[in-house]
Amino acid sequence: MDIAVLIKQVPDTDEVKMDPEKGTMIRDGVGSLINPLDMNALEAALTLARRGGTVTVLSMGPAQAERALREALALGADRALLLSDRAFAGADTWATAKVLATLLDKTGPFDVILAGEKATDGETGQVGPEVATFLSIPFATYVSRIEASDEGITVRRTVEEGYQHLRLPCPCLLTVLHDLNEPSMPTLAGKKRGRRAQVERFGLDDLALDRSDVGLSGSPTRVVRIAHPKISRRTAFFGGKDLDAGIEQVIGLLREKALLQGGCRS
Structure with missing residues (x-):
């Protein structure tokens, strides 16, 4: 089973700053880490791959996002792909999903695509389902249990009413919750491997996309105003x-x- 994991490098929550003019997040000089729910997705991928298969991690972001990919390699991922290009800057969830889906289609096929339910710097939960839509594959959100079989993937979704059980054919995409598992820590050998491993880089020229399809130009949504809550x-x-x-x-x-x-x- 070949598995892809979408990971995002996010700022430390207490250090998030916004550009009031552009309505975009200021990431330069800010401490960062792998989005916590993406760590659960990676752990699930590594568990599934132990039955036989590979794990590919991919991320879209600035050059510093390579550190997040190397951390994933240290934990056991087999391959790391970085989408980094100034043309991708300012992308909303739609433009981000389009670029990710294009790279997945180019480097796949994958049996299962995993991602965290949402990112701490956005809280939208939209990228995963949008990627699945671009790829025309079934998806499930709020996943808190995964079981693989020859017939496909069976998942348990945690919803307001309790639990919902679904069976999905492969390929499919799943976005996961914290209670799915407990992420592992890298070993010393894993850290050494993560430092030495190759991180493959892709830019706009490597994808069959027009500049108007990506980044701020390809984003149908805009942040037009930023309001800071006042404690009175x-x-x-x-x-x-x-x-x-x-x-x-x-x-x-x-x-x-x-x-x-x-x-x-x-």
Whole structure:
């Protein structure tokens, strides 16, 4: 079974910054890591491949995304592909999915394509299903269990009502949740292999796509305004000898809002 894993290098959550003019994320000089849910997808791919098969990881991003791919190689992936070109910059989920699907079609075929349910820097959950749509293959989201057989892939989806069980033919695409597995840590031998292994690079000229199909030009959605939430609440702290006064103030506020009636019993 040949498996592809879509991984994304995302900024550390506490360091995310936005360009107010372009409406795009500022990634230069920001610490980064592999999107956590993509690590679950990679672990699932490595588990499936132990029955016989290969694992290919691919990512679209700036040159620094090579570090994420090398980490995946250190964990056991067989092949790493990097889509990096200034023409891809500013892509929304649609333009990103189109480029990823084009490379998957060029370097495949793959029996299963895996990805995290969503990325921490976007939270849309759109890229996986859009890739499947471009490739015209079935897909399942919110996957929390995977079983492979000669008939195809059986998955359990975690949905609001409980669990849903589906059987999909191969090829198919799955986006996974945290509770699918526990990602492994690389071994020393794996880290050495990850540093030495080749990362194959692809740009716009390697794909049968027009410049207007990719990046900001090929993105049907735009960020037109960025709003930062303002915290307007006023917090008061009481302790020590002021504690009783604080309790009385809280009781008074609760009564004022008709949330407390009568006296307060200790």
